[in-house]
Amino acid sequence: DAKTTQPPSMDCAEGRAANLPCNHSTISGNEYVYWYRQIHSQGPQYIIHGLKNNETNEMASLIITEDRKSSTLILPHATLRDTAVYYCIVRAGGTSYGKLTFGQGTILTVHP
Amino acid sequence: ETGVTQTPRHLVMGMTNKKSLKCEQHLGHNAMYWYKQSAKKPLELMFVYNFKEQTENNSVPSRFSPECPNSSHLFLHLHTLQPEDSALYLCASSQVMANTEAFFGQGTRLTVV
Numbered sequence: 001d002a003k004t005t006q007p008p009s010m011d012c013a014e015g016r017a018a019n020l021p022c023n024h025s026t027i028s029g030n031e032y033v034y035w036y037r038q039i040h041s042q043g044p045q046y047i048i049h050g051l052k053n054n055e056t057n058e059m060a061s062l063i064i065t066e067d068r069k070s071s072t073l074i075l076p077h078a079t080l081r082d083t084a085v086y087y088c089i090v091r092a093g094g095t096s097y098g099k100l101t102f103g104q105g106t107i108l109t110v111h112p
Numbered sequence: 113e114t115g116v117t118q119t120p121r122h123l124v125m126g127m128t129n130k131k132s133l134k135c136e137q138h139l140g141h142n143a144m145y146w147y148k149q150s151a152k153k154p155l156e157l158m159f160v161y162n163f164k165e166q167t168e169n170n171s172v173p174s175r176f177s178p179e180c181p182n183s184s185h186l187f188l189h190l191h192t193l194q195p196e197d198s199a200l201y202l203c204a205s206s207q208v209m210a211n212t213e214a215f216f217g218q219g220t221r222l223t224v225v
Contacts, residue, residue, distance in 0.1 A: 098144075099157060
């Protein structure tokens with residue numbers, strides 16, 4: 001699976017949009033971009049995933065560049081409860097969709 | 113509540129003890145996983161089970177012994193652990209074939225003394 005690069009930490013004001021970047025310049029054609037988050041000492045929580053089109057769900061939006069070498073997770077109206085470590089993961093399709101390679105992620109701190 | 117339940121939530125054990133961690137899912141998934149998260153480190157995949165069969169063991173020491181009696185239950189049997197095995201142990205489940213998300217339990221915080 002392709003390696004990803006994320007900034008170690010970011011801050012965001014409550015109520016504002018949080019834009020979390022991820023670089024995955026070695027991504028191959030059959031690899032998806034997944035985002036998970038982990039609130040302190042809890043299990044990771046799925047947020048969203050996509051292949052090449054932009055995706056939106058009730059939690060967030062995922063913007064993938066046309067060359068697919070980078071993506072941005074957008075939390076449109078961040079709240080204090082969105083403070084967590086956010087992981088960008090690239091993995092191929094196939095089987096065992098819980099087989100994930102986690103990096104260090106981005107620590108997002110949402111402040112009042 | 114994610115649909116994946118782990119027990120116990122906290123466990124303290126001596127190096128000569130034998131204990132087991134339990135994971136249960138009622139999501140109809142057919143793949144289950146054990147992950148380890150040590151302090152200041154990323155999550156590391158330990159074991160993968162597809163349709164109750166172990167398909168992956170990421171060079172995990174034999175003092176960790178997984179068991180998957182059916183698609184809904186996963187155990188991690190522990191014996192003669194070391195203090196460096198202290199960590200958060202997370203269970204996850206997913207479908208084997210469908211491109212959907214994995215669901216994680218809340219984890220068991222293990223301390224080896």
